Amino acid sequence: AIINFGSINIDHVYQVEHFVQPGETLASKQYQKLLGGKGANQSIALAKAGTDIKHVGLINESDFSMKQSLIRAGVDCKYVRGTETPSGHAIIQVADSGENSIILFAGANHELSDDLIRQALDGASPGDWVLMQNETNAIAEVIEQANEQKLKVAFNPAPMTESVKSLPLHKIDLLIVNEVEAEALTGTDELEAMEGWFKQELPDTAVIITLGAKGAKLITNAGNTFAEAFSVQAVDTTAAGDTFIGYFLAGYMQESEPAQCIRKACAASAVAVTRVGAAQSIPTLEEVEAFLAE
């Protein structure tokens, strides 16, 4: 089983001619309210990949429809709690040029309490996995507690911040980063130098670097595994990384062959980039298998 201590956001997406200017009042041509947040997306990807996934997080009591969306996707929401704090949310302007501009408010995502963490980890057994992103509070606390209980820890330091560098990263079993996050962490933009840094600084941590349209590479002390991305017509790369992480972990947790785990994750994220949206673009296992059989 896997327990994801993750963000749940409401994405308010406004289609606009141009980004609103200082002092301007701008009418939006279209509005959509969508479930988002890296945490929720990764839980949905794990559920669609067929994993027993429990999400831990908080939302405002008036937004329980978001919890229903998670449940419908197959995510166990026993530890998704209500609060009076506004839910985490993003105000997203999408301009006619295709560019976006985003205001993010963490809100309830930063209210993980010791009590909720303890409850959620109470039923876990050694060998179970814990997953986190950098959109909640209490990351160091969860890593420490998971270590004490001999649980495996996967961490996706996204979005990257300076504070990530002071986390007990050596206690993480699997670190998943994209090129931007890898560069911020290692101080180099050269893949070989990044690998050297990870092997030196985090010798006991398996590291996945996702390389966008180039593919993904797993770095471990037993050797490296690279897989190329699938060639597809990308329409919207939102949630590509989240889809990759969910599908990769689903296989890796079962100790499947690393090359197979990466291939499946690349296939799932390739399907996701051909579709518009975040959570709604994550394919089911059947869809991924059909894509691989093409």
Ligand code: ADP
């Ligand atoms: P993030 O979305 O976190 O920035 P990446 O851009 O590295 O992460 O994408 C994650 C994975 O999604 C890649 O490893 C790749 O398998 C897949 N992917 C991303 N962009 C494309 C693309 N244009 N074509 C095919 N696959 C892609």
